[in-house]
Amino acid sequence: MLALGRRAKAPPVAVAQGDEIRMRRERSKTHPAASQPRTDRTPDRQLDAYGIRGKLPDPTACPSCGAIYRAGRWAWGSPPADAKRTTCPACRRIEDDYPAGLVTISGEFAAAHAEEIRNLIHNVEEREKQEHALKRVMAIEEQAEQLRVKTTDAKLARGIGEALHHAYRGELDYRMSEAENVLRVEWKR
Numbered sequence: 001m002l003a004l005g006r007r008a009k010a011p012p013v014a015v016a017q018g019d020e021i022r023m024r025r026e027r028s029k030t031h032p033a034a035s036q037p038r039t040d041r042t043p044d045r046q047l048d049a050y051g052i053r054g055k056l057p058d059p060t061a062c063p064s065c066g067a068i069y070r071a072g073r074w075a076w077g078s079p080p081a082d083a084k085r086t087t088c089p090a091c092r093r094i095e096d097d098y099p100a101g102l103v104t105i106s107g108e109f110a111a112a113h114a115e116e117i118r119n120l121i122h123n124v125e126e127r128e129k130q131e132h133a134l135k136r137v138m139a140i141e142e143q144a145e146q147l148r149v150k151t152t153d154a155k156l157a158r159g160i161g162e163a164l165h166h167a168y169r170g171e172l173d174y175r176m177s178e179a180e181n182v183l184r185v186e187w188k189r
């Protein structure tokens with residue numbers, strides 16, 4: 001692999017999405033290793049656990065949160081009597097502390113409006129969770145003057161970033177880490 005040399009460290013691809021939103025990927029599609037087998041990434045067993053691969057019996061109910069798997073998706077509802085029981089991918093992520101999305105919130109404005117921002121995050125979650133049972137906020141942690149929001153779903157993390165940007169402007173940045181299988185969203189103001 002020596003031949004890869006510096007090209008393996010190619011700069012991330014930047015895609016302009018408006019003045020203050022940037023999207024970066026840590027691996028570009030033209031990266032020489034992009035077509036290599038995913039040996040260094042999340043093990044298949046783990047992907048299975050989070051419902052990315054494999055099929056579940058229909059219907060299946062999650063004993064932890066009550067979500068029901070039917071017709072290929074998890075949704076809220078009353079469990080049918082014949083439902084199998086399996087912990088849903090969102091509850092597994094929560095148990096394993098293995099987020100699919102991470103939102104980092106920083107800056108003076110954010111610090112001064114922490115409560116308002118927490119409310120906004122909860123509102124986005126409530127709205128998304130009704131329709132998509134697997135979209136949940138796992139935790140909101142305070143770390144060194146930053147808020148770190150862990151989500152069970154990458155799109156929820158993105159939605160929180162977009163809602164913050166929509167409400168308060170500021171700087172929004174996304175970075176998909178394919179090696180870790182997590183979408184990192186940074187919002188700063």
Ligand SMILES: [Zn+2]
Binds near residue numbers: 067089091
């Ligand atoms: Zn569950």
